[in-house]
Amino acid sequence: MGNVLNKYLVHTAIVLKGVRDPEGETILKDLVSISGFGNVNKVISGKYLGFIVDAKDDAEAVSYVREVCEKARIFNPTIHRLLILGVENA
Amino acid sequence: MPRAAVIRFPGTNGDLDVIHVLKNVVRINAELVWHEDFRHGIYDAVIVPGGGFSYGGDWLRAGAIAARSRAMKEIIMDAEGGVPVLGICNGFQTLVEAGLLPGGALLPNDPPRFIAKWVWVKVNDIKTPFTKLYSLDEVVSMPIAHGEGRYFIDGVDEVRVAFTYYGENPNGSVASIAGVVNYEGNVLGLMPHPERSAEAVLTPRGGFVPGGLKLWLSLRDSLVGGW
Numbered sequence: 001m002g003n004v005l006n007k008y009l010v011h012t013a014i015v016l017k018g019v020r021d022p023e024g025e026t027i028l029k030d031l032v033s034i035s036g037f038g039n040v041n042k043v044i045s046g047k048y049l050g051f052i053v054d055a056k057d058d059a060e061a062v063s064y065v066r067e068v069c070e071k072a073r074i075f076n077p078t079i080h081r082l083l084i085l086g087v088e089n090a
Numbered sequence: 091m092p093r094a095a096v097i098r099f100p101g102t103n104g105d106l107d108v109i110h111v112l113k114n115v116v117r118i119n120a121e122l123v124w125h126e127d128f129r130h131g132i133y134d135a136v137i138v139p140g141g142g143f144s145y146g147g148d149w150l151r152a153g154a155i156a157a158r159s160r161a162m163k164e165i166i167m168d169a170e171g172g173v174p175v176l177g178i179c180n181g182f183q184t185l186v187e188a189g190l191l192p193g194g195a196l197l198p199n200d201p202p203r204f205i206a207k208w209v210w211v212k213v214n215d216i217k218t219p220f221t222k223l224y225s226l227d228e229v230v231s232m233p234i235a236h237g238e239g240r241y242f243i244d245g246v247d248e249v250r251v252a253f254t255y256y257g258e259n260p261n262g263s264v265a266s267i268a269g270v271v272n273y274e275g276n277v278l279g280l281m282p283h284p285e286r287s288a289e290a291v292l293t294p295r296g297g298f299v300p301g302g303l304k305l306w307l308s309l310r311d312s313l314v315g316g317w
Contacts, residue, residue, distance in 0.1 A: 020200050020262070022200040022201055023202050026201075047151075072158075073154070073187075076154075076194065076195050079195045079242060
């Protein structure tokens with residue numbers, strides 16, 4: 001039973017770090033703030049990717065997807081941050 | 091006679107413009123090469139053209155997928171052997187993603203919009219096979235047409251800058267960088283389009299000049315006489 005693999009869906013997002021995010025700034029300024037939502041301080045834009053992977057548990061699925069994203073250069077570490085948004089059974 | 095390869099990826103659309111300029115304007119023997127057919131060690135110069143949205147409108151991010159292609163591995167071998175390699179616009183993005191040129195990335199423009207217009211650029215480095223016939227600090231005009239042209243790098247002082255935007259910085263690039271060259275000088279990438287600015291007939295009125303012509307003349311001169 002110990003090596004049975006299950007399918008997991010790992011939700012990830014790639015967001016900018018340390019450089020200006022004009023898309024997020026524009027959404028904040030021209031959609032959110034203009035509509036009167038004054039308590040929103042910042043909007044961060046990014047790209048969502050979901051990965052369905054075989055793994056033995058949640059933690060292994062997440063670490064495997066993290067490795068995929070680093071080694072296959074799914075994100076550019078100079079300018080991006082990889083967020084793991086969550087994991088669920090697929 | 092020297093031969094130049096112009097690489098076509100799925101979705102590239104500036105390739106025929108480059109072929110036209112090479113063949114008909116500066117008379118360099120040029121071949122359009124489908125990316126899967128490209129091999130290193132055959133051509134005397136390699137151009138990764140722009141006007142392109144190779145691989146489905148730059149899925150993931152500009153140039154990311156073409157940069158991992160087998161053709162890119164072949165181009166890297168040529169580049170390491172000293173062959174002049176030029177990346178224009180989407181080709182520049184691809185060469186940066188592939189690690190052939192310094193740079194963190196070409197980010198979405200700031201302000202965030204697609205820009206298509208003629209701009210002025212200054213030539214900052216003339217010790218390359220693509221810029222040898224320009225004068226240092228010469229200011230020329232070329233068109234830009236891109237959505238992801240904001241050049242970014244950590245440690246901008248260490249980069250060999252080939253071209254900078256003169257006057258207005260249209261896309262938020264660090265230090266107004268429009269084009270860079272590798273340490274050895276044989277690989278150059280730029281966002282402006284020299285293939286669309288090599289002929290007077292394509293140059294708009296209003297004082298603009300066909301600023302890309304000297305880049306192609308430089309290449310021809312370099313292929314014949316070195317650089």
